[in-house]
Amino acid sequence: MPIVTLHKNGSTYRDEVKPSTNLVVRAGIKQFPYPNLAYQCGMGKCATCACKVLAGAEHLPPPNWKEKKQLGERLEQGYRLLCQLWLEHDIELLQEPAAAAA
Template sequence: MPIITIHKNGQIQTGEVKNNANLVVCAGIKKFPYPHLKYGCGMGKCCKCACRVIAGQEHLPEPNWKELKLLGDRIDLGFRLMCQLWVSHDLEIEQNDLV
């Protein structure tokens, strides 16, 4: 099962999720990474779940059209929308209040 590490506002939280889990869905049903992950619509429209991927990017699919539209050049900096990803490998992400 994938290990997720979240860096947020100077704190680091680590937890395990089921294989092929969507982190926004997990947070929405009050499982890890709740309450550490900020999220909104869960449909790739609001960008509240945007995170910078620190490690594990190589295991993620290419950004979809929603991510390309909302994140623009930030994709080149490693940002992704967590609501658009299903995690099957360890992932380390950063989400600060300024993101």
């Protein structure tokens, strides 16, 4: 089962999730990474859930059109929209306040 490590505001949160997990859906039903993950619409329209992928990016699918539209240049810096990802492998993420508000 995938292990998710989330770094935010100087703290680290880590937990195991079931395969094919979407972290925004989990946060919405008050499961890890709730309440630590910033998110809003869950549909790729606001980019509030944007995180920098520190490890595990090689296991993710290519960015979809919503990620390309919302993240632009930040895709090249390793950012992804968590609402658009269904995790199958371990991943390490960084969510920065500036990235979440963009």
